[in-house]
Amino acid sequence: xxxxxxxxxxxxxxxxxxxxxxxxxxxxxxxxxxxxxxxxxxxxxxxxxxxxxxxxxxxxxxxxxxxxxxxxxxxxxxxxxxxxxxxxxxxxxxxxxxxxxxxxxxxxxxxxxxxxxxxxxxxxxxxxxxxxxxxxxxxxxxxxxxxxxxxxxxxxxxxxxxxxxxxxxxxxxxxxxxxxxxxxxxxxxxxxxxxxxxxxxxxxxxxxxxxxxxxxxxxxxxxxxxxxxxxxxxxxxxxxxxxxxxxxxxxxxxxxxxxxxxxxxxxxxxxxxxxxxxxxxxxxxxxxxxxxxxxxxxxxxxxxxxxxxxxxxxxxxxxxxxxxxxxxxxxxxxxxxxxxxxxxxxxxxxxxxxxxxxxxxxxxxxxxxxxxxxxxxxxxxxxxxxxxxxxxxxxxxxxxxxxxx
Numbered sequence: 001x002x003x004x005x006x007x008x009x010x011x012x013x014x015x016x017x018x019x020x021x022x023x024x025x026x027x028x029x030x031x032x033x034x035x036x037x038x039x040x041x042x043x044x045x046x047x048x049x050x051x052x053x054x055x056x057x058x059x060x061x062x063x064x065x066x067x068x069x070x071x072x073x074x075x076x077x078x079x080x081x082x083x084x085x086x087x088x089x090x091x092x093x094x095x096x097x098x099x100x101x102x103x104x105x106x107x108x109x110x111x112x113x114x115x116x117x118x119x120x121x122x123x124x125x126x127x128x129x130x131x132x133x134x135x136x137x138x139x140x141x142x143x144x145x146x147x148x149x150x151x152x153x154x155x156x157x158x159x160x161x162x163x164x165x166x167x168x169x170x171x172x173x174x175x176x177x178x179x180x181x182x183x184x185x186x187x188x189x190x191x192x193x194x195x196x197x198x199x200x201x202x203x204x205x206x207x208x209x210x211x212x213x214x215x216x217x218x219x220x221x222x223x224x225x226x227x228x229x230x231x232x233x234x235x236x237x238x239x240x241x242x243x244x245x246x247x248x249x250x251x252x253x254x255x256x257x258x259x260x261x262x263x264x265x266x267x268x269x270x271x272x273x274x275x276x277x278x279x280x281x282x283x284x285x286x287x288x289x290x291x292x293x294x295x296x297x298x299x300x301x302x303x304x305x306x307x308x309x310x311x312x313x314x315x316x317x318x319x320x321x322x323x324x325x326x327x328x329x330x331x332x333x334x335x336x337x338x339x340x341x342x343x344x345x346x347x348x349x350x351x352x353x354x355x356x357x358x359x360x361x362x363x364x365x366x367x368x369x370x371x372x373x374x375x376x377x378x379x380x381x382x383x384x385x386x387x388x389x390x391x392x393x394x395x396x397x398x399x400x401x402x403x404x405x
Contacts, residue, residue, distance in 0.1 A: 020159075024096035032084050034286020036350035039076075041162075044353045046097050047072040048166055050104035051184070058112060061183045066111065069186035070318035072353065073279075075107050077316060080283055147173055149207070157203050164199055167192065186319045191357040194384075259373040261343045268296060268309050271340050275330065277347030278303045278312035287350040306333070315348035320358050323348060327362040334372050346375045356381050 022030070022038070030038025051060065051068050060066040079086060090099035150172045154165035167185065170176040178196070182189040265274060274296040276288035282303040284293035289312075292298035297308015304312055304326065311333070313326045334342050344363065348354040360381035366372045367382055374382075 027096055028084060028087055031079070031087070034290070034351055036287055039351045040353055042096075043076060043100075043351075044072060045162065046100045047075065047104055048163065048185070049097075050101040050108075052166070053101070054105065054108050055184060058108070060108070061180075063112075065318075066108075067186055067319050068184060069320075069353065070322075071104070071107060071111070072186070073316040073318065075104055076351070077279060077281065077283070078107070080285060081281075153204060153207050157207075164195065167195060168199065168204070171196070186353075187355070188320055188358055188361070190361070191355055194357050195355075256367075256374070256379045259370070260379065261345060261373045261375045263376075265291070265343060265345075266295070268343075269341075272309065273306070273340050273342045274310040275342050275344040275347065276310060276312060277315040277345070277350065277352055279316040280304070280314045282312070288345045288347075305329075311342065313347050315352040315354070315359075320348075320354065320362070323359070324362050331363070331366050331369065331372070334366070334369055338371055341371045341373065343373050344375065344378070346377060349377070361385065 022042075027038060027042045031043060048068065051071065055061055060071075061068075086103060087096065087099065090096065150168055154162075154168055158165040158168075163185070167181055170181050170184070171178065176184070178192050179189055181187075182192045185192070187195075268274060274288075274292055276292045276298070278284065278289050278292075278298075280303040282299065282301040284290055284298050284300060289298065292307075292310040292312070293300060296310040298310045298312060299307045302312065303314050311330060313323070313330055315323050317323075330342075334340070344366075346356065346359070348359040349356055356375070356377040360374075360378035363372075363374055363378055364382060364385070366374060367379075
């Protein structure tokens with residue numbers, strides 16, 4: 001029998017595993033073990049490659065039910081249902097990555113009943129290497145150096161298949177608008193913006209400052225960069241909170257006192273409920289869902305609502321907006337049952353592939369409900385949202401053209 005100590009050790013091991021440079025067999029085993037780090041890095045990484053390729057051809061994001069997460073979740077649940085045998089049975093000469101991209105293609109074609117034949121297309125890697133005419137710079141030499149440097153950043157800091165690399169290339173090289181990136185990546189626009197700001201501040205700007213030889217172009221790249229601006233060439237992203245907002249922001253620390261969900265839960269008080277991310281089929285095979293099933297009464301085959309001392313919120317049926325109704329139902333349920341205390345785990349942020357920036361805003365109204373505890377990462381996102389930004393009418397240049405799109 002699996003003990004609480006065993007579960008805790010398995011959980012910590014899955015969080016601390018080094019997912020870089022794994023063999024195909026190690027990756028596949030990680031899928032079977034529902035290792036959230038491996039699933040997020042490789043399963044969603046490979047699926048995004050496939051989605052970008054076929055979206056370019058078929059315009060997937062313009063079609064109902066063809067957004068990235070709807071398709072990726074369907075593919076993952078199909079593999080779980082078949083014990084990942086479709087991946088085990090791949091040709092020995094073919095890599096797991098190639099096999100998965102092909103498998104994702106079959107899923108797409110099955111959904112696109114009207115598509116009768118395929119056409120030749122560039123590979124994902126080849127398309128990303130192509131210069132784009134969308135960068136708003138006047139000098140071809142500058143454009144070449146800029147594209148080259150963005151590719152260097154993606155390779156050295158994020159890896160070719162990493163979500164950050166894909167976002168940077170889509171924005172800076174391929175000319176996608178930020179809203180289009182959000183739609184194609186299955187993320188919210190605010191999550192794209194936050195991720196973009198973080199990358200610009202932590203990596204992109206420092207990298208350009210150190211390595212980009214652009215002496216004659218410096219005025220166009222860095223002219224408006226100063227210590228107060230976290231992104232270049234943006235027109236004063238001022239933090240302009242009025243007194244009421246600032247008071248609520250400062251009071252957030254008081255709100256969350258005693259209401260931060262522990263990182264690991266192995267026992268519950270009689271009035272506590274373990275809130276976990278599930279799927280509609282109720283296949284509680286990994287992560288918090290497995291803990292809920294083994295310890296807190298979650299029922300196999302039931303993917304929604306109260307089950308023993310657990311509460312299931314489905315997170316694997318598509319994008320963030322498909323999760324919102326279930327979160328709203330949960331919050332209403334918590335309000336109606338004030339005698340219970342609900343410990344919300346970081347739902348959707350494991351094998352479902354989302355980030356706290358995507359999911360936390362769904363729990364905005366829960367911040368004032370005393371019998372709901374939220375993960376620390378959710379509180380941090382909710383707190384940040386209480387800063388109201390000033391004008392976002394940024395001047396466009398090679399860095400900040402993603403604004404006003």
